[in-house]
Every structure is written in structure tokens, then in C-alpha cells.
Amino acid sequence: MTTHWLPALVAIPIAGGVLVPTMSRRWAPAWGFGVLIATLGVALFLTGLLREDTVSYAVGGWPPPYGIELRFDVLSTFAVPIALVAALAVPFATHSNEPVTTPEGVAVILVGTGGMMGFVVAADFFTLFVFLEVLSISAYGMVAMSEERGAGLAAFRYLLMGTVASIVILLSVGLLYTLTGSLNMADVGQRLPDGGLPLHLAIGGLAAGFLLKAAVFPLHVWLPDAHATAPSAVSAILSGLIVKMGIIGLLRTPGLEHLHELLIWVGAASLLAGALFALVQDDLKRMLAYSTVSNIGLVVLGLAVDRTGATVHILNHAIIKASLFLAAGAFIHRAGSRRIEGTGRSMPLTTSAFAVGGIAAIGIPPTGGFTGKWMIVLGALEAGRWGFAVMILLGAVILALCYARFVVVVAFRPSPADREGTSEAPLVMLVPIFVLAALSVGVGIIGGPFAAFVGK
Amino acid sequence: MSELFDVVLLTLLILTALAVARARDLAAAAILFAAYSLMLCLLWLHRGAPDVALTEAAVGAGVTTLLFLVVIARTSR
Amino acid sequence: MSLLAIPFGLIGAFFFLAATIGLLRLPDFYSRAHAAAKCDTVGAGSILLALAFALCPGLASFQLLGLAILILIAGPTASHALARAADRRGVAPWTTDDP
Amino acid sequence: MNPRLAAAFVTGLAVPMLAAMAALPRHGSPDQPIHTHVAREYIESGPETGNLVTAILLDYRGMDTFGEVVVIFVGLVAVLVLARHREPALPAASPSPIVAFIVRLVTPFIALFGFHVILSGLEVPGGGLQGAAILGGLVILNGFVFGPQHARSLLPGRLLPWLQGAGPLAFLAAGIVGGIATGFALGYPTHLPLLHEAMLMGVELGIGIGGALIFSRLYLALEDA
Structure with missing residues (x-):
């Protein structure tokens, strides 16, 4: 056509x-x-x-x-x-x-x-x-x-x-x-x-x-x-x-199939290294950036074991990571600097959207992050590479720690003394964040037919 | 004869490229880069690609060098 | 007409040779710039004229003639600008007192 | 970067590349895929007169040339974003009267030559980008001699935002006109020779004028930054 x-x-x-x-x-x-x-x-x-x-x-x-x-x-x-x-x-x-x-x-x-x-x-x-x-x-x-x-x-x-x-x-x-x-x-x-x-x-x-x-x-x-x-x-x-x-x-x-063995190792290295680097970051945006490295590693690994899973995951991760960066932008906007401790107390909507994005990024069902990750894990198991499946789960656990830590920092740490009271993000910021956060969950709920469509 | 011309041009091309990489003075590097572009332009012409040669001469040796020089003049002031 | 190409070509080659020797042997910036200007103007100009004669008659010879005129204008102007810039920067000319 | 590391890196890159070059089919041998497949079709069914390179650039691979023109455009816009902290450009040191006279004398001739290169690209080597570089270089030359303010006065003031995008815009217009005339975006109507010629000229002029203004504005942005 x-x-x-x-x-x-x-x-x-x-x-x-x-x-x-x-x-x-x-x-x-x-x-x-x-x-x-x-x-x-x-x-x-x-x-x-x-x-x-x-x-x-x-x-x-x-x-x-x-x-x-x-x-x-x-x-x-x-x-x-x-x-x-x-x-x-x-x-x-x-x-x-x-x-x-x-x-x-x-x-x-x-x-x-x-x-x-x-x-x-x-x-x-x-x-x-x-x-x-x-x-x-x-x-x-x-x-x-x-x-x-x-x-x-x-x-x-x-x-x-x-x-x-x-x-x-x-x-x-x-x-x-x-x-x-x-x-x-x-x-x-x-x-x-x-x-x-x-x-x-x-x-x-x-x-x-x-x-x-x-x-x-x-x-x-x-x-x-x-x-x-x-x-x-x-x-x-x-x-x-x-x-x-x-x-x-x-x-x-x-002819990428000649390089599968290389991709699988490079992907695994990137998956773990990205997650570990993310764990030691004190700045939210740098943490998100390293988490991207980790997710890209997952996708590269997925290229070798399950192409459909990799395709599904780049689509999902695009939406999830965009929602997270926008939420981070809203915190930074309201805090007026990169020191965002405690901003979440007066920004419950943004904080909850950030938490939803974090859950999706870790890959907990029923969010969008789950579908692709699960397909890649299954692909790795099917290929008999169960060690890589374990690595993917390990990476997810490390990323879970990163996101949990930043939710705590944003929502429960006291604000620095020199900052004036903050308020919820303006509507032009909230609406994009919510659209993306909702989608990162919604795509997961329709994950099955979606993956079937991609796999066709 | 024709092959010899190619060899001479390629040798000069590599020499100017090395000279650009080794130049300590940025302005000298920009001028050497223009010489490099000129060699490349002659090489294209000799290989039968006059359109590419013209582009190389006008953009590579001409405008790019001028823009490099503007930036160098503005930054090392 | 095309026979005229030979003397002009030889003149051009001679000036290029002389200018190159000058560029290598002359003592200071101004005299070297002077040599380079000769090379640019007379040398390149004569060779362009020689080529114009060699391809005469035809469109290409007119184009080459135009280029020769451009060289005649641009060459001296460029070396003038160079010398002036060097003078403004305070580059001292060589004198017989220098070693 | 450490110079030894750099040298090792370059060598590591160069050796396999040279080895691959040696393993490639010999340059110019006529039975290689590069000569027998797509390229032969271009040579055999391309235009009988005129510049085959231009035909490939604007017709067979027009979409790529469009992309390349967009690359130049977005390069300018990215530099404008970077160079937003404006300082007024320095006035030029008083130019030498000889240089000033000569530059005034040759400017119209170089401009004429630039347009000649743009339009003659359809027949002989040349074309929009090369002409654009000549015209842009002319503006920069004037800026060097008389100062950036004078170079700015050579550009069209109010039309500038429109004309600097002339390259992509001309391609888009040709794409739409060609789409109506042939049923395919960026198609050239060979059955309507006059329209065909006008479209090619329009695209070349768009690339040339747009490119010249982009080069000029790059120069001015760098002078102001």
C-alpha cells in the first residue's frame, strides 16, 4: 500500500x-x-x-x-x-x-x-x-x-x-x-x-x-x-x-545475527554498569540518565535473544523515561535548583506520577515496562542463557533501589532551610507528566495484544 | 603518469593531514586544513568527480576556513 | 596562436621557480611576501595566459583570460593586505645592519 | 587525549580499514556490483543532456539532498541557540583603501559568478551548494574588510527569516508541485519540460540563496557571540 x-x-x-x-x-x-x-x-x-x-x-x-x-x-x-x-x-x-x-x-x-x-x-x-x-x-x-x-x-x-x-x-x-x-x-x-x-x-x-x-x-x-x-x-x-x-x-x-554473542555481553555489561552507576548518583537527572544506559543495555541484550521484546521495550521505555524526566523537571522548576529534597511534600500529584513512572521503569506488572522486560527474560531463558535472565532481574532490583531512594528523598526529606514554600507544578507541566504516566501504565494493561501487533 | 599524480597527491594529502594534527597554533592549523582541502579537491578532480571537487574547494577550502578564522580571532583575543 | 603558449608557459615556470627560491632564501617577512606576490601574480598569470592561448579559440580561453585578470587584481591586493597587517603588528623589516 | 593513546586508536582503526580496502574489488573494474547494478541504470536511463550528478542529486535521490539541506539549516539554528548571549560585534579596523577599493570592485563580479555557478549546475559541474559557498564567502569577505555591520547590511533584512529556509522550502514546494504533476512527492514531470526545468531551477536557486544566507548568518552569529 x-x-x-x-x-x-x-x-x-x-x-x-x-x-x-x-x-x-x-x-x-x-x-x-x-x-x-x-x-x-x-x-x-x-x-x-x-x-x-x-x-x-x-x-x-x-x-x-x-x-x-x-x-x-x-x-x-x-x-x-x-x-x-x-x-x-x-x-x-x-x-x-x-x-x-x-x-x-x-x-x-x-x-x-x-x-x-x-x-x-x-x-x-x-x-x-x-x-x-x-x-x-x-x-x-x-x-x-x-x-x-x-x-x-x-x-x-x-x-x-x-x-x-x-x-x-x-x-x-x-x-x-x-x-x-x-x-x-x-x-x-x-x-x-x-x-x-x-x-x-x-x-x-x-x-x-x-x-x-x-x-x-x-x-x-x-x-x-x-x-x-x-x-x-x-x-x-x-x-x-x-x-x-x-x-x-x-x-x-x-547480518546482525553474526554479532549476537557480542551484543549479548555488551548489553549485559551495560545493563549492570548503568544500574550500578545510577545507584551512586545524588542528582536525580544523572540517576535517570544512567538508568537509560541500563535500559539500553537491556534492549541490546534483547536484540540478540528476542527482537520483538526489544522493540516493545524501546517503545515503552520512551514513554516511561520521558515521564520521569518531565517529573524531575517539575521538581527542579519548583525547587529553583537541583536540590530537590522535600519538594514532593507540596507536590503530591507530581510525586505520585514520578512514583508510577519509577514502578514502570523497574518493570513491575501491570505497567508498560513489564511487557518488554518479561519477553526478553523469557527469550534469554529459551535460548538457554539463564545467567543473563538473572542479570536482568538483578538490574531491575538495583534500579528499584535507585527509584525508591529518590521517592524518599523527594517526598520525605525535609526541605533545605533557605527555600521558600513550594507548591504543586503548574498545569502545563502536570498535564504532560500525567498523560505520559497514564500511558506508561495503560500500554502495559494492553501489553499482550500490543506485543502481538509488534511481533507480527 | 596518471597513477604517479595520484600517488603524489595522496602523499601530500597525508602530509597536510598530519601537519594539521601536529600544528600547535590554531590559525596555522586552519590554514593547513585549507591546504588539505585543496589537495582533496585536486584528487576529486583527478578521479573524475568535478562536482565534488567544486564543493570541496568552495565549502572545504573556502567558507569553512573563513569560519574557523573568525572563531579563532574571537576566542584567542 | 597556440604557439604563443610556449613562451608564456616558460615565463610562468621561471617566475614560479624564482619565487620559490626567493621564498626559501630571502631574510624577512616583507621580502618573502614580495617573492610570493611575484609567484602569484606573474607566474600564475602567465601560465593562465599560456593555457588561454593553447585552448584558443573557444569559450574556455575567455574564461581563463578572466581568471588571469582576477589574479592580476587579487594577487597584489592580498600581498598588500598581508604586508600592511604585518606592519601594524610591528613586524620589523630586515635592514643591512642585521646579520 | 593522550597522544600515544590517540595514535594507537587511529592505528587500530586504520589497519582493518586498509585491509578491507585491499580486499575490495579493484577500482574501475567494470564487472563489479557497483558498476553493474543501480549506477548502470542511472547512466543508461538518466538525462541525455545536462549534468548527470545534478540529475541524481535532485531527481533519483532528491529526498537525500532535501535531508542534507535540512542538515545545513539546523546547523545554523543550533549555532543561533548557542550564540544567544549577544555582544555587539567589534567594528573592523579601518580598512586599507586599496583593499577596500578592490573588494568593492570585485564584489558584483563574484556575486554574478556565484549565481552563474548555482544555475549552471544543471548543465555543467556546479550547483546550489557550491554557489551558496561562493556567495556566503563573498559576504564574509566583506565582513572581514568593512566589519560585520556592513556584512549584515548586505543581507535582506525583513525577508531573512524566510529566505534562510529557502533550501528546504524550495524542496517542499517542488515536492508538492511534483506530487500534483506526477502523483509522487518530489517527482519531476518529464512530460512537461518547461515545468520540469522551472522546478529544477527553483530548487537550485533555493539551495543557493538559502545556503548563502545560512553561511552569512553563521559568520555573523560567530562575530556576535
Whole structure:
């Protein structure tokens, strides 16, 4: 099936982003929100179409492999959380004094969303790379928006690491083109040679680049600073969406089955190291950032044992982690600084949403975090790797300690003496937090049919 | 003859790249980088890609160098 | 016409050689800049003219002629700007008193 | 980074890459997949006149070029976000009268050449991005000589926010027009030669003008930061 809404999914946010600088400061956030809601509508419509058939579009009328093909498949359903989280982040940021909702800030978010859309629907390796660049450069800009000290340095480190990843991916795409004479993913998959050093280097290079973009354990060093110093609305986008692009890239890599043994170990290392690092953080946002490293490790492990479980988990984790970062942003907003002890006493709604998000992040049923994690555990057991199943459960226990600790810090510690009385977060912050928290539970309740849909 | 030209250009390319990496002075590195781009431009031209060569000359050796110099002038003031 | 390319090409090559020797051997910034300017202007200009003659008649020879005129304008201006900047920075010219 | 570590890292990266290069099919041998599959189709059924590179960039792989133009745009916007702490740019030191005269003299010619490169890209090597770099470089040159304030006065004031997005916007317009004319987004109507030519020209001009303004604004943002 083909529909013009598929290229529109990419074009709408980018067109919206290009037009933002022509607007006044006042209208930029409203415009950004409207454009992202329209994008969300298109993404939902395409997901609905997917129930019957895969959606494919030949750009310019050139049949693949000669032209560029866009394809909306199960992985592309990630477009829905992308549009949702980005749409909720814009109103959330209107209260902060960081330049997220200036025309430039909104433009970066919209174009970055368009880049992610292009990335998830690309069925051509070079298109995948181009849109990876669009979303990466937007991400560097998003980190740089922060007013916090060290944000510039964090963005610069992120830029260096991200550029290395991009170059490795570009070289690998070049090698794949030399080996097969084609760039279309399906076509490349069919024309791959049986072996040889160039093929291994191409697959290994793609995997390494995407693992770096996904911030897997030894390659995660850029992530905590970038995600913790960014404005909270942006952290939700970075941690919920942009690191997942590395995972989607891995899922698109041909011949990944050669690397399963590597992925399983790298994933397990990342799972445990991320959780342990998270345990020793005193700052809520840094803890959340390390918990992302841990969850990415879980997904990478899942890639090797149960791809469906991994796909389900990136969708769920996007929503859960976004809700947690937004709640953290609300605490920090009301506290006026990163010292958030005791803010939860006067913010019961935000605190309860944070607790719900924490439960979902640990993976307790019936929340969304459970479905994917459980499928990966089952996959590991089925593959006879019960040691890895134990590691996943151990990681969940450590993360449970982290979240429990911060709920206690926020809700029961006394506030610092120098802080004035705080109050519940404003409505534009509460509503996005609640929508995401509700979804992170709701997706778990419909988890069974949802997983069946993804697995199809 | 043609292969020899390639070899000479590639050698110069590697030498300028090393010189950029080793340069202590940022402005010198920017200028060496422009020389590197020029070598690359000639190489593209010789490999039969005039479009890429033109881009390399205009963007790589031209605008990028100018922007580097602006930043260096603004930061080391 | 294309025979004219040979003398112009030789002139250009000679100036490039002389300028390169000058660049390596002359004592201070200003005299080296002077050598480089010769190389840029007369050397490159003559070679462009030689190429224009070699490809005459045709569109390309006019384009090369245009480039030669541009070199004639831009080369001296650039070395003037360099020398002026060096002077403003206080780079002292070499004199016969120096070793 | 520790220089020895860096050297070891680069060597570790370079050795397998060089080995893979050696294992690749020899450059230029005609029976390799790179020459027999998609590329041959482009050469055989591409346009008979004009620049094949431009045809591939704007037509077969128009979506990628659109993405690349968006990359340049978002690069500018990201720098503008970073460079928001404004300090007024320094006025230029009084320029040498010779340099000032020559730059005034050549500016219109370089501008003409820039537009020539943008539009002649359809026939000979050249095109929007290369022309954009020439025009942007011209603005930066004027800024170097006469100061950033003068360079700013060369840009279109009120139209600037629209024109700096001209690249992506031209692509979007071509995508919609092509979609109506051919039924596929970013399709070029070969059965309507005049419209086809106009669309290609429009996209090249959009990339060129938008790109030139992006390069100029990058320069001004860096001067102001």
C-alpha cells in the first residue's frame, strides 16, 4: 500500500521547523505544539494502516532500488512516541527560563522530530544516514540550549562522540554500497556477499556506530552529562527518543545475527554498569540518565535473544523515561535548583506520577515496562542463557533501589532551610507528566495484544 | 603518469593531514586544513568527480576556513 | 596562436621557480611576501595566459583570460593586505645592519 | 587525549580499514556490483543532456539532498541557540583603501559568478551548494574588510527569516508541485519540460540563496557571540 501521508510524516515537522524563525516569540510554542500534534495524527493514521499491510512509498516515482523508498513497518511505529513526547515537551518548557521555546529552540525540536521521522521510515541506507545527521545535529543544539554550567562542554563532547559514530556509519554504508552496488535496505540484504573482511567491517562498523549513538556501556561516557545538563523537556526527548535511534539503526543493520554473542555481553555489561552507576548518583537527572544506559543495555541484550521484546521495550521505555524526566523537571522548576529534597511534600500529584513512572521503569506488572522486560527474560531463558535472565532481574532490583531512594528523598526529606514554600507544578507541566504516566501504565494493561501487533 | 599524480597527491594529502594534527597554533592549523582541502579537491578532480571537487574547494577550502578564522580571532583575543 | 603558449608557459615556470627560491632564501617577512606576490601574480598569470592561448579559440580561453585578470587584481591586493597587517603588528623589516 | 593513546586508536582503526580496502574489488573494474547494478541504470536511463550528478542529486535521490539541506539549516539554528548571549560585534579596523577599493570592485563580479555557478549546475559541474559557498564567502569577505555591520547590511533584512529556509522550502514546494504533476512527492514531470526545468531551477536557486544566507548568518552569529 502507498499513501502520500508517509512523506508528509517527515515533511510536516521539518516544514514547521523551517517556518518557526519567521514567527514572533509569542507564537512559536503554540505553533510548535500544533505542528507536532498534526504529526502525531499522521503517525497514528499510518500505524492504523499498518494493521492491514506494510506501507511503502517510492519518492519521486522511481521504483526501488533506483529511487529512495520510504517504508512504514513495525519499527516505524516508534513515530507515535516520537511525536507524542516531542509534542508534550514543548508546552512543558514554556515555564522554564531556558531558551527551549524561543523560535530557534522550537525550530531545533521540530526539525529534530522530522529527522527522527525520516530515520524511522527510511528504507535506504543513505537516507537513514542523512536523517541520522538531521536528528543528531538537532540533538547537539538541544543540549546546548541549557543555561546550566558545563552545558556547552557537554554538548561539545556529545558532538565529538556523535560525529565519530556518524563517520563510522557513513564509511560502513559506503562499504555496503561498494559490495552490493545498492543502497536500498531490502536489496542490500539480498545482494550481500557470503563473507570476507569488507562485509564484516561494514556490519561491525554499522553496529559500532549505532551502539555509540545508543550509549552502550563503555561508549556511554557522553550521555550522563548531556542528558543531565540539558533542559528537562529536552532530556525527555534525548533520553526517551534520540538514544533509541541507535537501537532502531541496529535493528535495521543487515547480518546482525553474526554479532549476537557480542551484543549479548555488551548489553549485559551495560545493563549492570548503568544500574550500578545510577545507584551512586545524588542528582536525580544523572540517576535517570544512567538508568537509560541500563535500559539500553537491556534492549541490546534483547536484540540478540528476542527482537520483538526489544522493540516493545524501546517503545515503552520512551514513554516511561520521558515521564520521569518531565517529573524531575517539575521538581527542579519548583525547587529553583537541583536540590530537590522535600519538594514532593507540596507536590503530591507530581510525586505520585514520578512514583508510577519509577514502578514502570523497574518493570513491575501491570505497567508498560513489564511487557518488554518479561519477553526478553523469557527469550534469554529459551535460548538457554539463564545467567543473563538473572542479570536482568538483578538490574531491575538495583534500579528499584535507585527509584525508591529518590521517592524518599523527594517526598520525605525535609526541605533545605533557605527555600521558600513550594507548591504543586503548574498545569502545563502536570498535564504532560500525567498523560505520559497514564500511558506508561495503560500500554502495559494492553501489553499482550500490543506485543502481538509488534511481533507480527 | 596518471597513477604517479595520484600517488603524489595522496602523499601530500597525508602530509597536510598530519601537519594539521601536529600544528600547535590554531590559525596555522586552519590554514593547513585549507591546504588539505585543496589537495582533496585536486584528487576529486583527478578521479573524475568535478562536482565534488567544486564543493570541496568552495565549502572545504573556502567558507569553512573563513569560519574557523573568525572563531579563532574571537576566542584567542 | 597556440604557439604563443610556449613562451608564456616558460615565463610562468621561471617566475614560479624564482619565487620559490626567493621564498626559501630571502631574510624577512616583507621580502618573502614580495617573492610570493611575484609567484602569484606573474607566474600564475602567465601560465593562465599560456593555457588561454593553447585552448584558443573557444569559450574556455575567455574564461581563463578572466581568471588571469582576477589574479592580476587579487594577487597584489592580498600581498598588500598581508604586508600592511604585518606592519601594524610591528613586524620589523630586515635592514643591512642585521646579520 | 593522550597522544600515544590517540595514535594507537587511529592505528587500530586504520589497519582493518586498509585491509578491507585491499580486499575490495579493484577500482574501475567494470564487472563489479557497483558498476553493474543501480549506477548502470542511472547512466543508461538518466538525462541525455545536462549534468548527470545534478540529475541524481535532485531527481533519483532528491529526498537525500532535501535531508542534507535540512542538515545545513539546523546547523545554523543550533549555532543561533548557542550564540544567544549577544555582544555587539567589534567594528573592523579601518580598512586599507586599496583593499577596500578592490573588494568593492570585485564584489558584483563574484556575486554574478556565484549565481552563474548555482544555475549552471544543471548543465555543467556546479550547483546550489557550491554557489551558496561562493556567495556566503563573498559576504564574509566583506565582513572581514568593512566589519560585520556592513556584512549584515548586505543581507535582506525583513525577508531573512524566510529566505534562510529557502533550501528546504524550495524542496517542499517542488515536492508538492511534483506530487500534483506526477502523483509522487518530489517527482519531476518529464512530460512537461518547461515545468520540469522551472522546478529544477527553483530548487537550485533555493539551495543557493538559502545556503548563502545560512553561511552569512553563521559568520555573523560567530562575530556576535
